Amino acid sequence: MLKKRFVIRIVLIVLLVLIGMFLYINGKEHKVIIDNKEIIVNDDHYKATADYKVWLDNKEISLIEKDKRIVAMITGSNHKIVIESIDNQELKGEKYERIFKLKNNESALINIPAMINFLDDWIIKTS
C-alpha cells in the first residue's frame, strides 16, 4: 500500500516535471533578425532584389524593404518562415518557405537573399 502510494507520488512528480519542461520549451521566446541585405558567400555576391512580406509561424510579421532589417519575437522550438515578394504593395506570388528549429537559448539571423538562393548559410543561429 505504502509502496503503491510512493510510486504514484514519484510518477506524479515526474509528470509535473515533464509538463514543466514542455511548457518551458513551448513558451520560450526567441529573437529572430531578418535581413534583406546583400550577402557574400565564397566571394559570390547575393544582392537584395525585392521587397518581401514576411510570415513567421503563419503570423504576418511585416514588410521588409530592400537593404533593411526587421526583428521579430517567436515562441517555441519549431518554426516556419514564409516570404513573398511584393511590388507596389501587391503580392507577386513568388513564395519561399523554410522550416527551422531553435534550441532553448538560441536566436536566429535569417538572410533573405541567401534563403531564396537556397544557400546553407541562410540562417545563423546564435546563443
Added chain:
Amino acid sequence: MMKKQVSTTTMNPFVYFLINYSVPIIFAIVVAFALPLSGLSVNNVVRELMIRISRNTFLILALLIPVMAGMGMNFGIVLGAMAGEISLIFITDWHIVGISGLLLAMLISTPIAIIFGYFAGIILNRAKGREMVTGFMVSFFMNGIYQVIVLYGMGNIIPISNPDILLPRGYGIRNAINLLSIRQVLDNLIPLKVGTIPIPVATFLFIIVLCIFIVWFKKTKLGQDMRTVGQDNEVARTSGIDVEKTRVLSIVISTVLACYGQIIFLQNIGTMNTYNSHEQVGVFAIAALLVGGASVTKANITNVFIGVILFHTMFVVSPRAGKELMGQAQLGEYFRVFVSYGVIAFSLALYAWRKRVERENERRKVMDYRKSILVKN
C-alpha cells in the same frame, strides 16, 4: 446591575437577519447612493466590474477552506501571493511567454506555495484561537524574508540574467516588472464580447472549476474532517481525526489557491510591483468576503460573489462619487481604504459580540437549569 443581554437565537427573525447581514446591507445602500452620484454609465460600471470580478474572485475563493476548518480568515494568503510573484519573476527572466508562461508560473509556484503554507500552518497550530492575528503577523514576517530574497538573493545566489528586471547594480529585482509577455493571456484566451463588454471566458472557467472543486471538496473525507475540526477540535480529535494535520492541510490548500489567484490577478494587470503587490491582497480579499455576508466562522461561494460585486462596485464608483460630492477624487480613494479596514473591524466586532451573547445565553441556561433542580429539591 446586570446588563440586559439579547439572545441571538430567540431574537425576531427579521432583526436576526439584519444583524447577520448588516455589512452587505450597508454596502448595498452605500452603492445604491454612490452609483447615480458617480455619473458613470451602466455600460462603464458593468465593463469595469467584469474585469474586477475575473481578477479578484479566485483570490477570495482561496479563503473559503480555512474558514471551513475553523481557522477564520486566512491573512496568510499573502504568502501564496508571494509564491506566485516569485514564479512570475522566474518566467520573466527566462523569457517564457503566453499561456505556456502563465501555466509554467503556476507550476513553479506550487511547491513554493506548499512550503509557505506548511510553514504558516505549523505556526497557526501553535496559536490556536488567535489564527487571524497570527496569520497577519506571519505575512509581515514572510514579507521581510521575501524582500531579502528578492532584493539581495536574486542575481547573487539565485541566477537572474535578464537586465530588464535586474537592478543596475547587478543583483536585486527592480521595483516594477513588466508582465507584457503574459498580459491578459488568460483573459483573452477565449475571446467573447457581449455588446461592447469583453468577457474573459477562460478566467471565468478557471473560477467555475475552483467553485466545483470547493463544492466537491466539502463532500470528501478530508472536507468532512475539516468541517468537524471547524466545529470542535476536541470532538474531532476523539473521532480519530488528526486535527493538527487537517488544519495545516487547509492552510496549504488555501496558500496554493491564493498563489494561482495572484498570478491570475497580475496577468490581468500586466505589471507587478515586486515589493508591494502582495501586501494588500489579504486585506482586500477578506474585506470583499465579509462584505458578501460571510463571517469568521461561516463563508460560502455565494458570499464570495455577492462580496466581489458589492465591494468592487464601490471601488469603481467611489472615486467619481467622491469627486462629485466633495470635488476631490482622492477622497473616494481614502474612503475605499477606510471602508476595507472598517468592514473587517466591524465584522470582527460583530463576531465577538455574538460570541459573547451566545456565551452569556449558555451560562444563563445552565444557571436556570441549576435553579430548577434546586427548586425541585
